[in-house]
Amino acid sequence: MATQVDFKVSTGLFIDAIHWDKDVPGYSAKSNAPKEVKQEFNRQVDELLKLVNENIQEGFTKEWLARLINEYFHPDNKQQEEEKEKPAKVWGTSFFERTEQYLEEAKGGTSHKGAIMAIFRRLERYEAWQREIMGNSSFELRTETFGRKLLLDFMKYIEHEYTYYTKYPDFYSRFKIYRQTMRPSSKNSACSGGTRLKAFLNWCVKKGYADDLTFQEVNTHRHVYGDAYYLLPEERDRLIDATYGCSFHAPLVRDMFLFQCFVGCRMGDLFTIQRTQINNGWLEYIPGKNLKNGNTELVRLPLHPVAQQILERYAEYSPRLFPAISESQYNEYIKMILDFAGVHRKVTVLNPLTRKEEQRPICDIATSHTARKTFIANLYNKVKDQELVASLTGHSPNSRAFARYRTIDDNIKSELINNLK
Template sequence: SIINTNRKTSKPQPRGTNTINALFNKLRAFFNWCLDNEKTTNRPFKNYESTPDLYGTPIYITIEERNQILNTDLSHRPQLAIQRDIFIFQCLIGCRVGDLYKMTSSNVINSAIEYIPRKTKEERSATTRVPLNDTAKGLLQQYKGKDKEGRIFPFISEQKYNEAIKEIFRLSDITRSVTVINPTTREEEKRPINEIASSHLARRTFVGNLYKKVKDPNLVGALSGHKEGSRAFARYRDIDEEMKAELIKMLD
């Protein structure tokens, strides 16, 4: 099997402020719709002010680490090897997992992937086009026709995919310690990167490595599907400051 599926029933855990904010924003939108359509006169969010979301510096892997994962021998875990290949492909096109799971051969056009990001579709229906490098083309060819539903890869559930990614990192010896924000306590803590690895880390890997090279959020955003002026890139500028500090130290 891909991962150990034996689980114990657990009690609900405390949720972080960012998660609560996201849920409340959806609930507020629902009540606003009810008000606009005269379904209710209640205004439960009239005086509600949410706590600002808190994000740490984006965590992602280097190109060298990505290649280390790609070259790790997983022949003894063939199902896990499939998920590794999917993760690598996601690192190479930078899309959200929800968009990735909907892709079929029709999204492959003239050596590029074309899709309309689901998250921003209602705000703008611009097509995102990402040219494919040789590795990405090779992976597509390797799995061509393998999915019964006609998708570009034989996907599993998103939850199992995320669990598989953590195991892939461990087997690839990508276990370095990173500093993250605990979503519940909002305090910094050290965690092995394999324990926090997920499909979204593939997207951050694409964005982070490109941003380090070109420093142009609009150009990178055109490839990642971020809308223009996205606040997400402000967090990548923190990484840029670290690079500048390292360069200045070279003058000592």
Template sequence: MATIKRYISPKVDKRGMSEIFFRISLTKNVKYRVKSGIYINATRFKDGEIIKPRANQKEIVLLRGIERSLEEIENALLDFFVTVPAQSVSRDMIETIVGRFHNWGGDEMQGNEKHHGFFDTFNDFLASRDFSKSRTNGYKTLCRALHRYEVHRATIREGNYKIDLDTFSADDLADFEKFFRTEWELYEQYPEIYIQYPAEMRTQHKTHKPQKRGDNIVVNVMNRIRAFYNWCIAQELTTNNPFCKYAIKSERYGTPYYLTIEERDCIAEYDLSARPALAIQRDIFIFQCLVGCRVSDLKRLKKTDVINGAIEYVASKTKKERGDIIRVPLGGRARNLIQKYEGNNDNRLFPFISDQRYNDAIKEICKVCGIDRVVTIINPTTGRDEKHPIYEIASSHIARRTFIGNLYKKVKDPNLVGSMSGHKEGSRAFARYREIDDDIKRELINLIE
């Protein structure tokens, strides 16, 4: 298995900067030493690691950019080494891959005020924003897609094409959108692009091939590009705004489907004694239905989060933006579930499993318990309406929707419900729960008969 180690050149220029090198080992006999093209203050590098100061925020931002640049190069190289036999690798191949990333962050650390490249600026944007891990990953996915677009456009149309912050236009945005929508078809023609810039990095095995993408995904990606450009304009890095002549469509979501209180109680009371492992996950699912937190927050809950008869936590998705404490009083059933697992799992509330296994268990639980009501959903890829029994599409998020949907049916106060779900006032996501069900519609019609 290929390994990459960093070391710094002993040569220090007059500005106190040294270049970082990669020591690459493919086999016992196949090894390379390659320049990264990235320079750093020699005092900020030790034993292959970047040392960040505590107080100098500007330098911290720059060092974070360098760290990400090194990781991007290393990931691109490791992906390449997986697909090419060690004996077939040449120094030229390695230097070609590294060359795409040359001087990311280096000019800034040297005090050079010359204009950044597009991706340098994108890295600075990401380093300056205190995003959650999931949002950061979303922007990294966008960055790789833009890299692929640049390489693809240079390959088939313009040999020297580079995305330029100051000239990227509305036409370029439309061209990128078309590319992003059809990438799954282009992969077969240009697989080498996807080795360098994989479509997915968060899975155990990096996925090179992009999947089909629907309107909502495209809208989300274009909104991220707009956020980046808004930041650039605010920082006076450019006066170019390609979105002045480019309109982003609106995301389209269906009415949220959720379990009725009767369906929830059916699951809670169903005899699963013959399947004890499934019964444990059923208990966790019911607890989530009773408190309405996201699965990421559910898995972080500890016994110390139970305070004066309520569960208290800060939503991980929004803690860096708002940091509001969410407090949900615990009813009798929720308290009983906590007590049931009180002696287990260290300080954790429940014996949690992986997200995927939990989602699989929820589908199985709904099927076993006979929760087969057919609901209409919008296919995220095709945008078409589809009908499925709930047990086929149930996941951990249906627990959150069950909490919110049933509360809103009882109390039409979005602020009160939002205080327990973590939705901010005016949230577009929360507005979807305001669909009035057939029973309430019938009551209204009866009022005018």
């Protein structure tokens, strides 16, 4: 459309006058600037001109033009403005409508939302259980009246739900709960469920949806963990030369497990890290669990010679570190490779259901996470510096969870006392 108005608005694009060709408009074909720079600049100018010509109207202003250009370069800002302009969503007042609102409005990483959704699904089963199995036909969860007694009862339900399932499988089949998906829950699971539910209830208090504050009296931080168990250096090294006949998966799992023992990454990261993340003998990655929770801090560590030798054997599978294998298969084979290598030392573990100590051969209970604990514990025994070890594992320097990965053994205690001399 023809117009006599001449507005000047900054786009943020920059080009030296010696490269400018008004007939393009953009970089001239004779410019010696890098090809990709010229292409990207000219593309943006062309798109901007088309955008203006498609949207321009009689009587447009300089402010309108500036906003249009800003929306082109910052589309997220436009989306946020549109969200603000939308009328506020009207939420229902039932308990489970409040849970939907919480999931949409509350902050938290993907892992937290997944865990709280599991609690909300369990609450749905709990409500139906009270009505149909316990005979409380008028029972209804309400945020206004969810207090101490109800929270404690729900936590007890979490502990016993598997037993209930075995007695009433038809009831639970309505919720698509079957034998392959239902597992016994420990007291730790009940405490975790209570903690997540309290977070939701505290949110309800802030929103003015809850009147009964007695739920805050419930102590949900009663988790109990046994001492950390891990492979000793000599047990770990016994795997290096272990042989497994003509099996393909056993040597592969041995190498993957050993790699973890010398790197300390989680299984999820082991399966996703690519060889392009290894430069000059250093591995660089952002732990997937941290990334889900908004932590983008990079973990950077030098590869141990054993880890480097292992990777060389699987170079043909690049960009992956190793051939594909399922997580369940990996964990099952770990037990086998330790058993065949003669790693049978008995360790004391805490039964999560009974909370009583038991003696078990380490080969029977080892998982991929045992490799991570082996890396952490053996390093900590050498340096006695949590912050230093945490820099190689992705833990925060003052992580409380770190204590579950190492033990203060007799050697550390002896060295400590010797310092008194």
